Amino acid sequence: MKNTESLSALxxxxxxxxxxxxxxxxxxxxxxxxxxxxxxxxxxxxATVMELAAPFSISQPAISRHLKxxxxxxxxxxxxxxxxxxxxxxxxxxxxxxxxxxxLGQAMVCNYGRLDSLLVELTxxxxxxxxxxxx
Amino acid sequence: xxxxxxxxxxxxxxxVTRFFAAPPEAVFRAHIEPELIxxxxxxxxxxxxxxxxxxxxxGGSIRYEWSDSNGAGFSLTGEMIAVExxxxxxxxxxxxxxxxxxxxxxxxxxxxxxxxxKLVMRMTLPNAEVRARMLxxxxxxxxxxxxxxxxxxxxxxx
Numbered sequence: 001m002k003n004t005e006s007l008s009a010l011x012x013x014x015x016x017x018x019x020x021x022x023x024x025x026x027x028x029x030x031x032x033x034x035x036x037x038x039x040x041x042x043x044x045x046x047a048t049v050m051e052l053a054a055p056f057s058i059s060q061p062a063i064s065r066h067l068k069x070x071x072x073x074x075x076x077x078x079x080x081x082x083x084x085x086x087x088x089x090x091x092x093x094x095x096x097x098x099x100x101x102x103x104l105g106q107a108m109v110c111n112y113g114r115l116d117s118l119l120v121e122l123t124x125x126x127x128x129x130x131x132x133x134x135x
Numbered sequence: 136x137x138x139x140x141x142x143x144x145x146x147x148x149x150x151v152t153r154f155f156a157a158p159p160e161a162v163f164r165a166h167i168e169p170e171l172i173x174x175x176x177x178x179x180x181x182x183x184x185x186x187x188x189x190x191x192x193x194g195g196s197i198r199y200e201w202s203d204s205n206g207a208g209f210s211l212t213g214e215m216i217a218v219e220x221x222x223x224x225x226x227x228x229x230x231x232x233x234x235x236x237x238x239x240x241x242x243x244x245x246x247x248x249x250x251x252x253k254l255v256m257r258m259t260l261p262n263a264e265v266r267a268r269m270l271x272x273x274x275x276x277x278x279x280x281x282x283x284x285x286x287x288x289x290x291x292x293x
Binding site for chain 1: 161174263
């Protein structure tokens with residue numbers, strides 16, 4: 001995609017493309033250091049392409065391409081403000097990823113205290129297992 | 136006492152090790168029998184697992200559905216790849232939030248350790264960045280909850 005300002009950009013609402021993007025696409029979009037750095041910059045608030053490109057040695061069109069990947073993946077949203085098209089983080093897109101990652105962590109760690117108690121019950125003679133020799 | 140250790144392997148693996156006071160037979164059963172899984176694999180406090188399907192054979196389906204008292208819910212689906220009684224489980228899983236998350240490939244080893252069990256779970260994440268994020272966000276929360284629950288358990292012991 002080139003650095004175009006299409007007519008659809010006149011729409012005042014953020015694009016809804018993220019509704020169709022999968023978490024896979026979001027994680028793939030994150031597998032690039034420049035895009036991660038751009039997201040980090042956006043945690044400080046809305047910014048234009050020019051502002052975002054300032055700290056980088058790469059060209060503004062290259063930054064625009066990275067932003068398009070992030071937008072297609074549903075990680076950022078852009079709105080129209082006169083001649084500006086500022087970007088901001090898409091909280092929906094980021095939230096879904098963080099939920100999953102938090103749940104993975106919980107699945108590994110959080111349940112084991114509960115499993116300890118269950119195992120005591122399973123291996124204590126006076127409380128027979130609910131379904132012995134189930135194979 | 137926290138017996139859990141976690142380390143990374145290669146670019147995309149996370150390896151979790153945890154010791155249990157019960158023998159491998161019991162720990163293994165708690166990982167494949169739905170009526171047992173439903174009692175501990177609940178994530179955050181306040182959630183229950185009304186649906187738990189775990190077909191413990193190669194190619195078998197896995198389906199867990201969680202819900203909370205507010206009617207919120209999410210699910211996990213997966214496929215069992217290998218079931219070697221009391222020693223090893225291999226499966227893939229993904230969560231539905233409702234978008235499916237990237238497949239997580241999990242190999243779980245159950246080894247005798249004294250009178251108990253050493254559990255080693257090796258997960259494969261989609262890429263190094265995803266793993267870094269999980270370690271940064273998910274694990275912190277999980278650890279915190281784990282400590283909280285452990286304190287509850289300990290305070291409940293006479």
